[in-house]
Amino acid sequence: MAQSSALKDQYNLLGKQLDALLEGEHDTIANLSNASALLNQFLDEVNWTGFYLWKNDELILGPFQGNPACVHIAYGKGVCGTAVKDRETKRVADVHAFPGHIACDAASNSEIVVPLFKDGEVFGVLDIDSPLKERFTEEDQQGIEAFAQILEKHL
Structure with a gap:
């Protein structure tokens, strides 16, 4: 229980840091x-x-940290495209068990994808991969979704 509360506090602080970092900046990239x-x-x-980022009816690679990645992801394909189609977060404990998983990096074993919205329309997705299976917990999902909501205010 204490770990859960500590993690929630860390995500709350992260959200405040994001809000302060983006305050007054209007460039999306x-x-x-x-x-x-x-x-x-x-x-x-x-x-x-x-x-x-959602452009021309597909997801196109945007800013990221990590190894080079897939550039185009079709609507409804892989974890990212499925998150867009369903308009909801996808938390996948083992990407190799996900039907239609797109392996951009063979080292990735788990993934969380949060769709982003602007004016009620899909803007894109926040995608996070881990080399560990079952890396992302319910607490991570809540914290990352809160992070995404703060980000949406700055899009």
């Missing part, structure tokens, strides 16, 4: 770049932290 860097610095045991 700059904000997404700083958000991915901040989140990558905060999270341990992750190997990719970044964004895919």
Whole structure:
């Protein structure tokens, strides 16, 4: 219980840091770049932290931290495309068991994808990969979704 409360407090602090970091900046690429860097610095045991942006009916690679990645992801394909189609977070304990998983990095074993919205429309997704199976907990999901909601205010 104490660990859960401590993790929640850490995510709350992270959200405040993000809000302060993006305050007054209106360039989307700059904000997404700083958000991915901040989140990558905060999270341990992750190997990719970044964004895919919804353009021309597909997800296109945006700012990220990590190894080179897939550039195009179709609607409904892989974890990212499925998160867009379902308009909800996808927390996957073992990506190799996810139907249609797109392996951009063979080292990734678990993933969380949070769709981002602007004016009620899909803007893109926040995608985080880990080399560990079952890396992302319910508490992580809540914290990352809260992070995404703060980010959406700055899009």
